Amino acid sequence: MDVEILSRIQFAATIAFHYIFPPMSVGLGLLLVIMEGTYLKTGNELYHRMTRFWVKVFGLIFALGVATGIVMEFQFGTNWAAYSRYVGDIFGAALAAEGIFAFFLESGFLAILLFGWDKVKPRTHFLATIMVALGAHFSAIWIVVANSWQQTPAGYHLVARGDGFRAELTSFWEAVLNPSTLDRISHVYMGCWQAGAFLVLSVSAFYLIKNKHHEFAKASIKIALSLALIASVLQLVTGHSSAEVVAEHQPAKLAAYEGHFDASAPAGLYLIGWVNEDAGRTYGIKIPGMLSWMIHGDASAPVTGLNAFAPKDRPPVNIVFQSYHAMVGIGMTLILISVLSVLYLWRNKLFQTRWLLWVLVFAVLGPQLANQLGWMSAEVGRQPWIVYNLLRTSDGLSASVRASQVLTSLILFGLVYLLLFVLFVYLLNEKIQHGPDDSSIREGKLA
Amino acid sequence: MSLDLNTVWFVLIGVLLSGYAILDGFDLGVGALHLFTKTDGDRRVMINSIGPVWDGNEVWLVTGGGALFAAFPDVYATSFSGFYLAFMLLLFALIFRATAIEFRSKRPSQRWRKAWDVSFSVSSIVSSLLIGVALGNVVQGIPLTAEGEYMGGLRGLLRPFPLVVGITTVALFTMHGAIYVVMKTEGDLQVRVRRWIPRLIAIFVLCYVTTTGLTLAFMPHMTTTLFDYPLLFVVPLLNVLVVANIPREVHHGREFRAFLSSCVAMVLLMALFGIGMYPDMIYSSPIAEHSLNIYNAASSAKTHQIMLIIALIGMPIVVAYTVSVYWIFRGKVKIDENSY
Numbered sequence: 001m002d003v004e005i006l007s008r009i010q011f012a013a014t015i016a017f018h019y020i021f022p023p024m025s026v027g028l029g030l031l032l033v034i035m036e037g038t039y040l041k042t043g044n045e046l047y048h049r050m051t052r053f054w055v056k057v058f059g060l061i062f063a064l065g066v067a068t069g070i071v072m073e074f075q076f077g078t079n080w081a082a083y084s085r086y087v088g089d090i091f092g093a094a095l096a097a098e099g100i101f102a103f104f105l106e107s108g109f110l111a112i113l114l115f116g117w118d119k120v121k122p123r124t125h126f127l128a129t130i131m132v133a134l135g136a137h138f139s140a141i142w143i144v145v146a147n148s149w150q151q152t153p154a155g156y157h158l159v160a161r162g163d164g165f166r167a168e169l170t171s172f173w174e175a176v177l178n179p180s181t182l183d184r185i186s187h188v189y190m191g192c193w194q195a196g197a198f199l200v201l202s203v204s205a206f207y208l209i210k211n212k213h214h215e216f217a218k219a220s221i222k223i224a225l226s227l228a229l230i231a232s233v234l235q236l237v238t239g240h241s242s243a244e245v246v247a248e249h250q251p252a253k254l255a256a257y258e259g260h261f262d263a264s265a266p267a268g269l270y271l272i273g274w275v276n277e278d279a280g281r282t283y284g285i286k287i288p289g290m291l292s293w294m295i296h297g298d299a300s301a302p303v304t305g306l307n308a309f310a311p312k313d314r315p316p317v318n319i320v321f322q323s324y325h326a327m328v329g330i331g332m333t334l335i336l337i338s339v340l341s342v343l344y345l346w347r348n349k350l351f352q353t354r355w356l357l358w359v360l361v362f363a364v365l366g367p368q369l370a371n372q373l374g375w376m377s378a379e380v381g382r383q384p385w386i387v388y389n390l391l392r393t394s395d396g397l398s399a400s401v402r403a404s405q406v407l408t409s410l411i412l413f414g415l416v417y418l419l420l421f422v423l424f425v426y427l428l429n430e431k432i433q434h435g436p437d438d439s440s441i442r443e444g445k446l447a
Numbered sequence: 448m449s450l451d452l453n454t455v456w457f458v459l460i461g462v463l464l465s466g467y468a469i470l471d472g473f474d475l476g477v478g479a480l481h482l483f484t485k486t487d488g489d490r491r492v493m494i495n496s497i498g499p500v501w502d503g504n505e506v507w508l509v510t511g512g513g514a515l516f517a518a519f520p521d522v523y524a525t526s527f528s529g530f531y532l533a534f535m536l537l538l539f540a541l542i543f544r545a546t547a548i549e550f551r552s553k554r555p556s557q558r559w560r561k562a563w564d565v566s567f568s569v570s571s572i573v574s575s576l577l578i579g580v581a582l583g584n585v586v587q588g589i590p591l592t593a594e595g596e597y598m599g600g601l602r603g604l605l606r607p608f609p610l611v612v613g614i615t616t617v618a619l620f621t622m623h624g625a626i627y628v629v630m631k632t633e634g635d636l637q638v639r640v641r642r643w644i645p646r647l648i649a650i651f652v653l654c655y656v657t658t659t660g661l662t663l664a665f666m667p668h669m670t671t672t673l674f675d676y677p678l679l680f681v682v683p684l685l686n687v688l689v690v691a692n693i694p695r696e697v698h699h700g701r702e703f704r705a706f707l708s709s710c711v712a713m714v715l716l717m718a719l720f721g722i723g724m725y726p727d728m729i730y731s732s733p734i735a736e737h738s739l740n741i742y743n744a745a746s747s748a749k750t751h752q753i754m755l756i757i758a759l760i761g762m763p764i765v766v767a768y769t770v771s772v773y774w775i776f777r778g779k780v781k782i783d784e785n786s787y
Contacts, residue, residue: 063549066502067542073509077516077527078534081596084527088520089746093754096517099510100761107506108768111499112775115785119775159747162594168747398528400596409535416539420546427553 004394006406007079010413012379014071016372017417021065023371026140026189027196027227028058029133032113034223036129040122046215051129052117053216053436054200059114060431064424066107068417073099079406083386083396089168090156090175091146098142106135140192144185145176150387151378152249154178158390167390180245184378187238191374193231194334194367200224201341202364203432205357216436218351221360225345229338235331240294246381247295250388251304252313253381256320258291259284260305267291267303270325275318280307282321315383324377330370337363452751453741456518457725459758463514465717467507469623469710474501476624478544478571479617480640481564487557488782489636490564494548495786496631499776501548503769505541517754521595521744522728529589529597530581533604537577544570552787572617579616582720583609586662586669588732595739597729608661615654619716622647623709626693630702633779644697652690659683662723668730669723679722686715 032054039047073095076084084092112120112128120128155174156167169175201224207217247254254260259275259282260267269291273284289299296303306314337359344350350357382388386396474497481493497504516523527534547567551560587608589597597603625647628640662669673679689712696705724730728744731737745751 060549063502063545066505067545067549070505070509070541071538073512074527074534074538077512077523078531079528081524081528084516084524085520088516088523089750092513092516092518092520092523092746093750093757096510096513096754097757097761099506099513100757100765103506103509104503104761104765104769107503108765108772111503111772115499116775117785118783169749169753172749172753398524398531399594400528400598401531405531405600408532412535412539416542420542423546423550427550430553 001403001407003401003403003406004397006403006410007397007401008393010079010406010410011075012376013410013417014068014075014413016375017421018065018068018072019371019375020368021061021068022136022139023192023195023367024061024199025058025065025196026133026136026192027194027231028054028061028199029129029136029196030193031196031200031224031227032058032129033126033133034227036126038223040126046219049436050216050220054220055113057199057203057428057431059110060424060427062106062110064420067420071413079398079401080386080396081398081400083391085161086164086166086391086396087149087387089166090149093169093172094142094146094149094176098139098146102135102139102142104135105138106132109135137189140188141185144188145178145181148181148184149175149178151184151382152178152180152245153387153390167387179249180242183238183242183245187235187242187374190231190235190238191367191371193227194235195371197224197228197231198334198360198364198367201228201360202362205360206432207435208351209354209357209361213435213437221350222345225338225341228334229342232331232335232338236335239328239331244295247303250382252306252309253315253320253378254295255304255306255308256315256317256381257324257377258282259317259321260291260303261307262305263308264302264304266300267305269294270321272325273321275321277317313384315381320377320381323373323380327370327373327377330366330373334363334366334370337366452748452755453745454726455755456514456745456751457721457728457741459755460511460514460518461717461721463507463511465714467504467511468713468717470500470504470507472575472620472713473497473624473627473706474504475571475575476620476622477628478567478624479575479621480624480628480643481568481571483643484636484639487560490560491552491782491786492632492636492780493628494551494567495782496628496780498548498780498787500772502545503772505545514754514758518746518751519728519739519741519744520746522739525591525595525597525729525739525744526581526585529599530584530601530604532601533577533581537574540570540573540577543567544574548787575617575620576613579613580604580609582616583612585729586612586666586720586723588666588668588730588735588738590733591729591731591737591739593737595737595744608665611654611658611661615651615658618647618651618654619713622651622693623706623713626697626702626706626709629697630706631780641697645694648690648694655690666723668727668735672722672725682715682718682722686712686719689715 032051035047035054036051039051109128109131112125113132116125116128153167155169155171155178157170158165159168200220204217204220204224207213243254258267258270259273261280261282266289268286268288270282270284270286273282273286275282292301292303293299306317341350341356341360344353344356384392384394386393477493477497481490484490484493512523543566547563547570551563551567584604587606589603590599591597625640625644629637629644632640689708692708693705696708726740726742727738728741729739
């Protein structure tokens, strides 16, 4: 294997593993604000215990996010040096802003969130919780700004440098608010909120099934289910608007989402399908004209297809098609689960309906998978460009790094991350088994 | 020396790296000393002395990296890709360090805790060593191509001078960490660590003298600015005074002032490093013309301006709440239910 494919695999593997954690921090961070706010408002001890339990879970998730996040900050330089030289002016600025505005905020106030319970007044602690949640949200903004600039670059001009060019900033706000930033940040936020909400739902439903911590579980479910419903429904809206931006600015990616080959013809929407890339055909069940209608409001309007692009300018189609459709399918399922659970809750039946509680236990995997698949379709769909229509991925590599070096680091990442994942699941399970009972947490800690 | 934006950013990167050295320096040092404490109770105190602050400290490195990327993309690209395996090792060390702190006290098993103790300590030492080796290579100079790339691999980096700088860094952080531990602990542990300090200072001074001697003898490019502006000799002079002040403060039981002296010593060391390098950022040897400096490796003036605004808005706020957090967690470490 050559250095390009190895570097791509390494980037994909390390970012995918990292992205297990930040969405839960963002979503859980918001829930912590709601829980602790409810405690301060009502003075009900139940919400105090609830906050303290979920803060401990948050601490574990956050630590893994930090440990795997440092890798991402430096991997542009290690493996993608030519890319770094090309985009440093803009992309580097977004990363630096993330450090200054988000990481410091999160990690500074995390100290108070985790260790400050007895050191500061309750209101100050609540302030720290809000700041940590804000920091997590800010962090998402800057990283999505950086990535969106790769997808729909704006606010730059090309300047000759050495044998080639590089992108230099002409307008900070145009670069930050490039055409896809706002739609993608809202789409990412909803995915994060779902990840946090369904985590809380899963653990709480599990307690009810096991006949433990009733009050705690019921109150947790009520809070988390509201967020799950809002985020899941809004995800449909943000997903649609994100796809519209893709249609306008990255037509090759949109065509890959739907396996649409004809250069200019009305396009349908596949419910399920398989793409034969060599034959340039897609097989499956589709609603004819639906894609045309969703983009142009007219079922007979033509949509640019993959054949309008030279083969060297097309993304891999089937993997983009499948990951995109799986994401949409999971998203729809999560809406269904949320609506159903709310209905059962409304009629006072949710806490006794074991099958639905089991569904909630496993639904925690839904947002995780959808988040991963969504990024997969967005990033693979951007290929063969590392900056859309400006710089090819193959031109972004480090000149000084050899395939053997990347293979070495890739194998090490594989082993280390496998170990981390096993330990994470093990320790998370321990925390869940201990439960929210304060005294058992204390014993476990001091043992 | 003219005060253009490039110079301002050179100084700001130096400020971020100094912040990193001062802050993560002591918690890496605590890690280096960790295995020299014996009981489980002492080790929990060691980890919890840095418990609330270590990951905030590490953010200085992450932000320093981001700022380097934004302000001097070619330095970021050349150093991180050129030092590929060394940086990968550093990343793995930082991963193991973070997880060791988080995981160690989560289970009562002695084997579990010992494994994470070793992981915490070894990864702290390896991190400090690698950071020093990287700095040492930047100082001594690496062969850069006309395109500003370093093609020499890991072997070309493991040379005597950078290794001496690496060891000096470990010694510096360990001394700094020991003073911090004395400040944050009480009782037996404090008495023992206090006894280590004179030896740790002696080791650091020995390393420091060696590094300085080698620099003066073999790195003439590091001293030209100093000889052009002799007034700058006040920096190394102050440095000597501050380091000499550390044992005096420790002797009188004024740990906080000893710690402050150690912090100032680190800032002065970074200043000396910056003065020596300026305006180069990665020195090229043997062909000095290929060096990456604050002009040929910089991003656009527009980005420098915008980033300066961002830094001027953001960093005072960061400093304000960082100080608040340290204030809230001042005093001796007490283990409670929230501790690691």
